[in-house]
Amino acid sequence: MNTDLLEVRNLTTSFRIEDDYYAAVDHVNLTVKKNEVLAIVGESGSGKSAFAFSLMGLHNKAKIEGQILYKGQDIANISPNKLNKLRGNEMGMIFQDPLSALNPLMIIGEQIEEILTLHQPKLSSKDKKVKVIDLLNQVGIPRPEHIYKQYPHELSGGMRQRVVIAIAIANKPELLIADEPTTALDVTIQLQILELIRDLKNEINAGIILITHDLGVVAEMADRVAVMYAGEIVEIADIYTLMSNAKHPYTRSLLNSIPTITDTDEKSKLHVIQGIVPSLKNLPRQGCRFKARIPWIDDSAHEENPQMHEIAPGHFVRCTCYQHFHFPDQS
Numbered sequence: 001m002n003t004d005l006l007e008v009r010n011l012t013t014s015f016r017i018e019d020d021y022y023a024a025v026d027h028v029n030l031t032v033k034k035n036e037v038l039a040i041v042g043e044s045g046s047g048k049s050a051f052a053f054s055l056m057g058l059h060n061k062a063k064i065e066g067q068i069l070y071k072g073q074d075i076a077n078i079s080p081n082k083l084n085k086l087r088g089n090e091m092g093m094i095f096q097d098p099l100s101a102l103n104p105l106m107i108i109g110e111q112i113e114e115i116l117t118l119h120q121p122k123l124s125s126k127d128k129k130v131k132v133i134d135l136l137n138q139v140g141i142p143r144p145e146h147i148y149k150q151y152p153h154e155l156s157g158g159m160r161q162r163v164v165i166a167i168a169i170a171n172k173p174e175l176l177i178a179d180e181p182t183t184a185l186d187v188t189i190q191l192q193i194l195e196l197i198r199d200l201k202n203e204i205n206a207g208i209i210l211i212t213h214d215l216g217v218v219a220e221m222a223d224r225v226a227v228m229y230a231g232e233i234v235e236i237a238d239i240y241t242l243m244s245n246a247k248h249p250y251t252r253s254l255l256n257s258i259p260t261i262t263d264t265d266e267k268s269k270l271h272v273i274q275g276i277v278p279s280l281k282n283l284p285r286q287g288c289r290f291k292a293r294i295p296w297i298d299d300s301a302h303e304e305n306p307q308m309h310e311i312a313p314g315h316f317v318r319c320t321c322y323q324h325f326h327f328p329d330q331s
């Protein structure tokens with residue numbers, strides 16, 4: 001049985017800057033299975049949100065190339081009407097910025113009811129309200145009857161984020177894309193929300209794409225991890241392999257930049273990744289994109305045209321530089 005829920009083939013998302021298009025997502029290939037959490041990690045500016053928005057067809061002006069096969073159907077090339085039906089129904093998304101996802105002119109209760117109506121048009125008003133209150137309870141909103149009648153601007157950032165999560169899970173989507181779902185929330189609520197996402201996976205075999213900076217959340221939630229740098233996937237592996245045997249210099253740098261209780265000596269400070277992700281216009285499009293950030297590694301270690309290498313079943317690494325990588329203090 002084919003359990004692939006989503007198969008992304010050569011997805012390239014380019015933005016127009018001045019007179020040209022620049023790819024923020026560059027030939028990305030990924031699959032998400034049913035009953036799987038695929039985490040996408042990478043620093044700010046690596047292209048994670050641009051990727052998520054592309055999957056949901058939410059870019060207005062970007063140029064999208066490649067295929068996005070959802071249950072075998074290419075949703076990169078279907079009518080906006082059909083895509084609209086899938087969104088909020090079979091596909092849900094939790095956005096980083098809750099205000100942009102909510103309608104400022106509608107009370108919270110109506111916004112959630114609207115999404116329920118998409119999936120269950122025959123639900124009575126009374127049942128709808130009961131379901132909305134139940135959803136608000138599930139995402140940890142106190143006094144849900146009161147919040148039901150409020151407008152987004154009357155809520156705190158954390159509350160708004162919980163409403164966005166309630167909307168995203170209202171119809172029990174088979175594919176959920178969660179872009180930094182818990183960043184704005186305190187730890188207790190964060191755990192509650194992650195638990196809800198896990199329930200969705202376990203109860204209805206949903207496939208989840210979890211985008212996050214937080215490697216703690218990744219370790220807790222992910223089945224597989226894709227590491228993104230400068231628009232490209234540089235490593236993919238199951239969570240155990242990634243945490244115990246990461247290969248790409250970028251992945252190793254990310255993991256090494258997490259402070260641990262035992263990191264008290266001077267040496268550990270050297271593991272912080274140097275530099276930042278280059279801006280789209282300044283991104284090197286030739287050769288290994290991470291090369292400039294590991295200048296102590298000899299040029300000859302890099303491939304001219306870096307490819308993804310399957311170094312063990314399901315473990316892919318881009319560029320041969322991983323074979324020669326060491327941290328500067330461990331030559």
Ligand SMILES: Nc1ncnc2c1ncn2[C@@H]1O[C@H](COP(=O)(O)OP(=O)(O)OP(=O)(O)O)[C@@H](O)[C@H]1O
Nearest residue numbers: 015024042043044045046047048049050051279280
């Ligand atoms: N609409 C746009 N027009 C032009 N450039 C854009 C647009 N949206 C994103 N970019 C650029 O694309 C690159 C990837 O951005 P993106 O927001 O996807 O990164 P990210 O990994 O999600 O970062 P963050 O975690 O901060 O959200 C960045 O260089 C960003 O400036």
